[in-house]
Amino acid sequence: MIRRYAAVLRWSLALADTALALLVVIGATTLRFGQDSGWPLDETRSLPDPKLAVTAFIAMWIAVLWLHGMYRSRARWTIRSDVATVLRATLVQLVATLSLLWIFKLPDVSRLLLGVVFPLLALAAIGIRVVVRKILVLARDHGRNVRYLLVLGAGPRAKAFADLIEGHAELGLVIVGHLKADASDIGGALNAPLLGMIDDLEQVLHTRIVDEVAICLPFSMEEMIEQVALLCEQEGKVVRIPVAPMGRLLSTGLVESIDGVGVFSMANGPDRAIGLALKRVVDVVGAAVLMVVLAPVAAVLAVAIKLDSPGPVLFRQERVGLHGRTFKVVKFRSMCSGAEEQQAELQAHNEINGHAFKLADDPRITRVGRFLRRSSLDELPQLMNVLRGQMSLVGPRPPLPSEVANYDTWHRRRLSMKPGMTGLWQVMSRRSPEFDHWVAQDLEYIDSWSLWLDFKIIARTVPAVLSGTGR
Numbered sequence: 001m002i003r004r005y006a007a008v009l010r011w012s013l014a015l016a017d018t019a020l021a022l023l024v025v026i027g028a029t030t031l032r033f034g035q036d037s038g039w040p041l042d043e044t045r046s047l048p049d050p051k052l053a054v055t056a057f058i059a060m061w062i063a064v065l066w067l068h069g070m071y072r073s074r075a076r077w078t079i080r081s082d083v084a085t086v087l088r089a090t091l092v093q094l095v096a097t098l099s100l101l102w103i104f105k106l107p108d109v110s111r112l113l114l115g116v117v118f119p120l121l122a123l124a125a126i127g128i129r130v131v132v133r134k135i136l137v138l139a140r141d142h143g144r145n146v147r148y149l150l151v152l153g154a155g156p157r158a159k160a161f162a163d164l165i166e167g168h169a170e171l172g173l174v175i176v177g178h179l180k181a182d183a184s185d186i187g188g189a190l191n192a193p194l195l196g197m198i199d200d201l202e203q204v205l206h207t208r209i210v211d212e213v214a215i216c217l218p219f220s221m222e223e224m225i226e227q228v229a230l231l232c233e234q235e236g237k238v239v240r241i242p243v244a245p246m247g248r249l250l251s252t253g254l255v256e257s258i259d260g261v262g263v264f265s266m267a268n269g270p271d272r273a274i275g276l277a278l279k280r281v282v283d284v285v286g287a288a289v290l291m292v293v294l295a296p297v298a299a300v301l302a303v304a305i306k307l308d309s310p311g312p313v314l315f316r317q318e319r320v321g322l323h324g325r326t327f328k329v330v331k332f333r334s335m336c337s338g339a340e341e342q343q344a345e346l347q348a349h350n351e352i353n354g355h356a357f358k359l360a361d362d363p364r365i366t367r368v369g370r371f372l373r374r375s376s377l378d379e380l381p382q383l384m385n386v387l388r389g390q391m392s393l394v395g396p397r398p399p400l401p402s403e404v405a406n407y408d409t410w411h412r413r414r415l416s417m418k419p420g421m422t423g424l425w426q427v428m429s430r431r432s433p434e435f436d437h438w439v440a441q442d443l444e445y446i447d448s449w450s451l452w453l454d455f456k457i458i459a460r461t462v463p464a465v466l467s468g469t470g471r
Contacts, residue, residue: 010071011274013132014062017070020124021058028116060096061121064089070125082129090122136170145172147211148323149240150204152228154178154186154194158216161242162192164258165214171258176208181217181224201228205235206412209324212238229266234409236416236446237323239266278451283393287386298380301332301372308368311337314381319398322418327390329398330381334369335362376465382421394454395420396442414442417449422461 065071068089070082097114139145151162162175177195180186195204198217204210213232217225225241232239241264256263291298302313315333318326365373372378385391391398398419404412424445425438445453 009132009136013128014066014071016128016132017062017065017125018058020128021061021121022054024117024120024124025054025057028113028120031116057097061093064093064096065125068092079130079133083126086122086125086129089125090118093121094118133170136172140169140172140174146174147172148176148209149173149212149214150176150195150208150210151178151192151214151216152181152198152201153216153218154180154190155216155218157218157242158214159190161214161216161261162190164261166191168258173212176210177204179204181221198224198228201231202409205232205237206324210237211323212240214240214242216242231409233266234413236413240264241266275451279392279454280389282451282454283386286393287383291383291387294380297377301368301377301380304368305333305366305372309336309366318401319419320401320404320415321390321398323415324404325390326401327385327388329391330384332372332378332381334366334372334378335364336366379421386421390418392418392420393422394445394457395423396445397423397425397438410443411439413446414439417446422457424457427457427460427464 065086068085070085070089094114149165151158158178162178165171165173165175175192177193178190179195179201180197182197195208213228215225215228217228219225229239229241243262254265256265305313311333313333315331315335316328317331319329321327369378382391386393395418396414399414404415423442425441428441445457
């Protein structure tokens with residue numbers, strides 16, 4: 001299975017198996033000895049340390065499942081194979097448990113208890129896998145945790161790979177369409193729309209949300225494959241090449257599989273699923289805590305904005321997020337009403353060299369707005385964008401659609417990660433007038449990303465905000 005999706009699934013299943021095994025032991029003990037039995041196995045008095053025994057039993061169960069490949073990327077992932085593997089693992093666990101009881105001379109452990117625990121363990125392990133698969137499919141069907149895949153090629157090989165992806169809805173991948181290599185590149189009825197020719201690749205990447213690109217072109221087109229792979233790398237897209245890739249590309253990726261079909265993957269950006277999942281946890285917890293702690297400050301600022309100038313307290317503006325997804329960023333209003341309509345008149349005074357706009361003495365800024373911008377408190381409502389999953393606490397600066405439309409190709413790789421409320425650009429290049437310098441800092445952040453780097457950036461942001469050096 002593709003590593004990016006297998007990592008989260010693997011650890012989710014391990015945690016679920018651990019929790020369910022504990023519930024099974026507690027439930028079976030309660031059923032056997034009654035509700036007043038306390039901690040599992042306390043009533044039997046046959047174990048010197050019941051808590052340690054239960055911990056060891058569950059740890060051994062997880063280890064047995066692990067050794068049977070229940071947490072590894074497997075060539076074929078089906079309900080039938082899961083049932084067969086779990087039953088084999090249950091038999092091994094039973095034999096190992098009885099052997100240990102005999103070795104340590106603990107014959108008084110209830111055999112009826114064991115007769116209840118082991119069938120329930122097997123049912124729980126099978127059931128959780130069925131449930132997880134259903135949840136992942138429902139999540140994709142409802143647009144949750146979806147990643148969009150563009151297929152290059154429309155021949156039999158491309159169609160077969162697209163059908164394979166669609167047959168594994170639990171991966172969360174959705175085919176946005178195909179691009180033909182040439183006029184003869186047709187492999188029958190396609191389930192996804194035909195979006196044009198390979199020459200249209202750059203336009204499609206710029207006008208549609210595309211997270212990943214599957215290159216299913218004939219291997220005789222080696223030069224074209226390398227060209228499109230390079231373009232996708234520059235744009236920060238994950239590249240998948242099903243079956244036998246060219247040797248020169250092998251040094252930059254890894255071979256994975258879906259249903260036994262080899263897939264050569266090149267991840268151009270952060271691809272550590274567990275790390276990114278933890279980043280999301282930090283975002284949710286951090287944003288929620290900050291919203292509660294800073295609620296009195298936000299209330300005072302809202303009153304001040306309302307009294308200072310006519311207009312709404314909050315300002316919403318369309319921005320571009322991960323791989324071109326647009327969203328409405330929320331800020332405290334720091335300008336007069338109708339400020340966006342006046343920007344064209346001020347464009348000639350822009351202090352930024354590149355695709356962004358900044359004016360130190362912007363006449364549209366209100367009195368309260370000037371304070372908000374110096375202290376960066378105008379960005380406080382963006383915590384709502386973080387909770388919604390549109391932004392992160394740390395990441396590249398969220399650009400305007402008009403800015404993205406004028407990006408050079410290398411600029412677009414900054415869209416390969418969620419935008420952030422703060423970032424390396426803010427603590428390192430905040431006062432720089434060069435847009436390319438901002439982008440270079442964003443790309444450095446993407447290339448060297450880690451949770452530790454996020455924490456360091458947050459720590460450096462605090463003094464920058466307290467010093468009042470905002471724009």
